[in-house]
Amino acid sequence: MNYKYNIALDAMGGDNAPKKVVEGLRIFLRENKETSFTLFGKKKEIEECLQKCDLSKNQSIFIEDCEKIITNEMSVRDSIKLGKESSMWRSIESVKNKKCDIIISSGNTGALLVISKLLLKTIDGVDKPPLAGLWPNKKNLSIVLDLGANVECNEKNFVQFSKIGSELYSVLFDKQKPNVGLLNIGSEEIKGNETLKNTHSSLNQTNNNFIYTGYIEGNDITKGDVDVIVTDGFTGNVALKTAEGTANYITSEIKNSFSNSLLSKISYLISYPVFSKIKKKLDPRNYNGAIFLGLTSPVIKSHGGADGYAFYNSIKLSSKILRGNLIDKIKNNFVNGKK
Amino acid sequence: MNYKYNIALDAMGGDNAPKKVVEGLRIFLRENKETSFTLFGKKKEIEECLQKCDLSKNQSIFIEDCEKIITNEMSVRDSIKLGKESSMWRSIESVKNKKCDIIISSGNTGALLVISKLLLKTIDGVDKPPLAGLWPNKKNLSIVLDLGANVECNEKNFVQFSKIGSELYSVLFDKQKPNVGLLNIGSEEIKGNETLKNTHSSLNQTNNNFIYTGYIEGNDITKGDVDVIVTDGFTGNVALKTAEGTANYITSEIKNSFSNSLLSKISYLISYPVFSKIKKKLDPRNYNGAIFLGLTSPVIKSHGGADGYAFYNSIKLSSKILRGNLIDKIKNNFVNGKK
Numbered sequence: 198m199n200y201k202y203n204i205a206l207d208a209m210g211g212d213n214a215p216k217k218v219v220e221g222l223r224i225f226l227r228e229n230k231e232t233s234f235t236l237f238g239k240k241k242e243i244e245e246c247l248q249k250c251d252l253s254k255n256q257s258i259f260i261e262d263c264e265k266i267i268t269n270e271m272s273v274r275d276s277i278k279l280g281k282e283s284s285m286w287r288s289i290e291s292v293k294n295k296k297c298d299i300i301i302s303s304g305n306t307g308a309l310l311v312i313s314k315l316l317l318k319t320i321d322g323v324d325k326p327p328l329a330g331l332w333p334n335k336k337n338l339s340i341v342l343d344l345g346a347n348v349e350c351n352e353k354n355f356v357q358f359s360k361i362g363s364e365l366y367s368v369l370f371d372k373q374k375p376n377v378g379l380l381n382i383g384s385e386e387i388k389g390n391e392t393l394k395n396t397h398s399s400l401n402q403t404n405n406n407f408i409y410t411g412y413i414e415g416n417d418i419t420k421g422d423v424d425v426i427v428t429d430g431f432t433g434n435v436a437l438k439t440a441e442g443t444a445n446y447i448t449s450e451i452k453n454s455f456s457n458s459l460l461s462k463i464s465y466l467i468s469y470p471v472f473s474k475i476k477k478k479l480d481p482r483n484y485n486g487a488i489f490l491g492l493t494s495p496v497i498k499s500h501g502g503a504d505g506y507a508f509y510n511s512i513k514l515s516s517k518i519l520r521g522n523l524i525d526k527i528k529n530n531f532v533n534g535k536k
Numbered sequence: 537m538n539y540k541y542n543i544a545l546d547a548m549g550g551d552n553a554p555k556k557v558v559e560g561l562r563i564f565l566r567e568n569k570e571t572s573f574t575l576f577g578k579k580k581e582i583e584e585c586l587q588k589c590d591l592s593k594n595q596s597i598f599i600e601d602c603e604k605i606i607t608n609e610m611s612v613r614d615s616i617k618l619g620k621e622s623s624m625w626r627s628i629e630s631v632k633n634k635k636c637d638i639i640i641s642s643g644n645t646g647a648l649l650v651i652s653k654l655l656l657k658t659i660d661g662v663d664k665p666p667l668a669g670l671w672p673n674k675k676n677l678s679i680v681l682d683l684g685a686n687v688e689c690n691e692k693n694f695v696q697f698s699k700i701g702s703e704l705y706s707v708l709f710d711k712q713k714p715n716v717g718l719l720n721i722g723s724e725e726i727k728g729n730e731t732l733k734n735t736h737s738s739l740n741q742t743n744n745n746f747i748y749t750g751y752i753e754g755n756d757i758t759k760g761d762v763d764v765i766v767t768d769g770f771t772g773n774v775a776l777k778t779a780e781g782t783a784n785y786i787t788s789e790i791k792n793s794f795s796n797s798l799l800s801k802i803s804y805l806i807s808y809p810v811f812s813k814i815k816k817k818l819d820p821r822n823y824n825g826a827i828f829l830g831l832t833s834p835v836i837k838s839h840g841g842a843d844g845y846a847f848y849n850s851i852k853l854s855s856k857i858l859r860g861n862l863i864d865k866i867k868n869n870f871v872n873g874k875k
Contacts, residue, residue: 334785345721348728349729382769382770382777383645383684383777389687389770390770414773415774415776415777415779416777416778416780417781418778418781419781419784419785420781428774431721432770432771432774434721434722434753434754435719435753435754435771436774437754438722438753438754438755438756439754439757439775439778439779440778440781441755442755442756442757442758442759442779443758443779443786444786445755445758446674447786447787447818450674450818451814454810454813454814455810460809461810464806464807464809464810465807467807468794468803470799470800470803471793471794471803471804474793475790478793
């Protein structure tokens, strides 16, 4: 059978690999038959997991045996030294060689970004490939980029991020001209630096695949009025981690309060069905997968701590990106310049 | 009667002024008799509020009639033009003239920072006065600075923020050598910019009023292991607003879930006592008041939307700062240099 897409999976990255990778795959295969998968990693371990998941005889799964693993603790330098023998390197290489169309890894972020840049070409017109992520808001989901690939960004980078983020949003949420906001800080007089001011005026003049709506502040991200939020990798990463920390703090306060007396425990039991719905809705596993964009192939970074369900969501995201032909759309955008 | 301290209140700043200012004052006066207050603003309006709060005959309250008000919508330029006649300007001036010891305003942040810098001297050795704020965490409260006064900061600024933040933490929480962390981003290879790397090595060598514990990430802020978190005003402001937005998003999701069916409404009623405790604990009014430090007098910025209870917390904070002799401690720290 011919498969429409082939997804490369670094089966050894992050916690509980390859188990979670195979479990994620099992969920995905229930709903999708048009994709094949090449799993890069320790063959024996992968085969054991496949057997446990009743996937041993699945025709859409291939294994490429790799003995070496890039761990989370490794420096990028050491990861590169380990090089061609590692599951991460080889899965990225399979995309370079056109054997696969997209690669997903839960492994070492630094190594993934650097090796991807090393092996895959940058799309003409893109200076710094950004890392984009899905961010839940009161209405649906936004895209925030850059989440940490580029600490320092200039006006040109921000305009490029706006285009790339908008193509991604269009593909994922089927909206022709998404809104783009530039992340900045409050009060008029102390507003932003020169780079942001220049970007603001550039974006106002850019006639492209998005509608620029101006500056937004940190508290606007979750309001859901802006589809694509553009910022540098330093600010984006701090914002993302701060949001995670805040969510964790609030939920732990709620948990503590509902468990510190018999009466509160009973209240919790009664409210359990509601809490269960809330938990499901706010579950960060739903948005698992940061998208490294601007290279000739997309690279998906699953959370290191992702479980099977979270990994499944990364596969689903990858599949959407392939079906939406995202990379070609980004290429066209940059080739055509201003539309 | 002689009062130990005199607090200047810009009675006209922010929403619902001067009502909330007087209401906050009423709560504070129940527990404190050693402080007098000078309220700057429209005399008639203030007197009406005082009457409603049974404070008309209170001997510790003085009024300075000011006809003009700096609104939130005004640019800093226009605020300065309005100048000496405005309640904000005159309340800051009263601190400059040593008639008051500290000033609190819920008004226009940009105007407050700029007029304060214009009227009050900077402490010798401080290059850029930072805006510090209390940040709740799993154990207690941390201090984060800068929250938005200085968009661009260098290594020297960061070291100064560490000293200033630590003096503030010592005064508020009675801890001799607080821990200081430098806000940065994740993965080793993409970690921070040159300024942060230089600051990191400077702080490691600084023997001062704090213990430097290294880099921390956004999600560490709420863990509560670090007392003072140092960052630039841009990142600090984005982090703060993002945390506010996240908290708002989560609580609104919870509210929605508990009100979308009869059963969930009943669950809510049963759990109400627990929710009420959680609400009280997470109430942002508890931490109301950003502290503008590094000038020869402290300036407190209350949230524009603060109500009486929130404003009361700003007064309480101001009182702690005065009793702890914070400004002299900061001055001494900078005069003595390395201890």
